[in-house]
Amino acid sequence: MVRYILKRLGLAIVTIWIVATLTFFLMNMVPGGPFLSEKAVSPKALATLEEKYGLDKPLFEQYITYMKGAVHGDFGDSLKQRGRTVMSIITTKFPVSARVGGLAVLFSFLLGVPLGCISALNRGKAGDNAIIVIATCGIAVPSFVVCTVLMYIFGVRLKWLPTLGLSTWKNYIMPIAALAFYPTAYITRLMRSSMLDVLGQDYMRTARAKGLNQFISLFKHALRNAVLPVVTYLGPLLAYTVTGSFIVEKIFTIPGLGGEFIGSITSRDYTVIMGTTIFLAALMVIMNVIVDIVYKLVDPRIKLK
């Protein structure tokens, strides 16, 4: 197990390095630069700025310098938000996104798994149909629509919930609901199909045949097997959701990391693009390792090698 984890971590570092390298060269291939604006900055000022941030050096040299810094945990200064380091942007904005995103994942798991089970156990009945219809909607409706509808009903019309910021617990309700909508629907469907799969297995029939309490057979045998695909999905979902959603953060004015991903690309803030990408890649890889370990705990038959 320990050897397995070490091997995975080694692979993780290689993966992150590849992602960082690709991002570095791709972003420099895109036209534009961080210091261009509608009004021309004087050539002199532009030259000093590029010198200050080392952008006047050959690309490969910039790459080496950046990588050296990154290995030592120095992700540099933001080129656009002068006075802020990339690290400070990530450390102030990630906790906000993680709080909202983590709660959304928690809710979608706690809601999606039971709904999927209920649906599977009532296959073909009214309850199943209703859940399937709602879940399909959840997958089909894009999040900006969910956000706008929620905002209009609860914020503008009923005035029950505040529409911007995160100053009170009430502010969390709409963004979490909007973020949890899709994953809840997805987990419900995933859970339903894998549950149906498991219920048709021989060992379930055996359990029923030997007169095992239905409740025990469901929880002890069916659920543990059926929940595996959900666990697989949970890893990447968590990594994506805790790093923030651009759309949800923009609509509810949440100071999270999601906006930085897109904002840094449109403004060509090279150091922030690199920092956030490496951060997301690292989180993603770590989540996948955790999922593998959880897998083993849920299903002892799985051997980690």
Added chain:
Amino acid sequence: MKKRVLSILLAAVMTVSLAGGMVMSASAEEAAEGKQLSVQVGPDPETIDPALNSAVDGGNMILHSFECLLTIDQEGKIAPGQAETWETSEDGLTWTFHLRDGLKWSDGSDLTANDFVYSWRRVCDPEVAAPYAETVLGMVEGFSDAIDGNLEALGVTAVDDKTLEVKLSAPCTYFDSLAAFATLSPVQEATVEANGDAWAVDPATYVSNGPFYVSEWVPGSYIIMAKNPNYWNADAVKLGSIKWNLIEDANAAYSAYQSGEVLMIKDVPTEEIPSLDGNEEFHIEPIIGTYYLSYNITVEPFDNANVRKALNLAIDREYVANTLMQGTYTPATNYIGPGWKDTDGTDFADNANGGEPYMSATADIEGAKAALAEAGYPDGEGLPVLHYTTNDSGYHKAVAEYLQQAWKEIGVTLEVEVVEWSSFTPMRRNQEYEIARNGWVGDYSDPSNMLDILYSSNGNNDGKYNSPDFDAAMDTARTTVDPVERSAALHTAEDTLMADAGCCPLAYYNDYWLQSSKITGMWHSAYGYWHFMYADIAE
């Protein structure tokens, strides 16, 4: 085992969700005493360091936390700021500013003329690389040495604690508007030197001298500015604080306005404008600036003035501004629109072209066809397919589609290329286009600010318009101290530009916004700034 698995799963999820802690930040509204005005003028500003800022929303915030030597009052006139009086020498080369008694920083320490010397030198500092250095200090003696790093060479001296003397290398009749320009705000040496660029991101080190000081900044969420008790005119400030909501999305801003959480929003969704017609909370006011098209004069057929003229004439600007842009713009008939000031303080546009507009607001198809025929392309025959490049934002795409349609009437085929904003700017700057969307909003109300960009060697001359007559007129305007001669030269420059069809003015910019009738005592300026410093909220 079942329980253990589930609990591990839950723990994994919860650890992450609780990483940031569930402690809610204390309600920011309680931080400051007195009434709080909640507004929206834009998203998170890139910077609120006066020397580094080049954006309108950042400038608007700086305007509330800092005060320059001079200010612009409600009528758009230059008014005393930190300086109570000022005078110019006869040759126009020396400007002397006399500061008020007892000026203080927001931290209570004294503010002297030396603070201005430090701050203005800092604007020239190559290490700081202030984008506006040349615009605001380019005419000051020793600027070229200062920008190379010899900061002491800059012709700005503190005669005593209350007197600042500025020596210019060439007369600049509008230097008073520059002395009111946000870039030239004083910054405190102690805090800037101790903290570097980071001084302007932390409220604790962001010491200022204006009516308000920054008391809290949550990036991407809000900035709170509390009343500065050390401001010389603090008695006139009625608000306890201003909350700048850093909302990026126009629909979100509109929802916040409707729910009453924000009393003024700058970003109104364009699709809501028809429904706001006649609503007394919806305001449209002009700002100095023009939406225009650049012709790339370095490529055929745009080197031919008649082709440019034909294209200019075929556009119905009335339709563009009032129908396409829903009245949020005003049809442009000149290059320099209303709001720009002539040397005698009157409206420059009223005096242009003998008081007549250069172009009709409606299309002149016959005139356009004639110009095209004169260019050697009767009914567009022999003319290649033309290309229009724009980014996609606001009405840009709708304008592009309109141009396609309008120019088709004179036999011109247009292809539209929409590119992402950050790629668009360098394309335009490097003449990698034929016709491109362009625009300019004034920094100060002297027309040279906007005419300069078409000077042959100007870095903003994206179309590479190059006219010796135009350049000569601008040279005269730059060197003369005689207001009449200067005014004539500026008008000659515009005459030349319009006769050459050096670019294609389309519409004048306006600001449009929603504002609750509860807000009193605020005003909007032609520079695109909202002034809330003396505002109040009616109960």
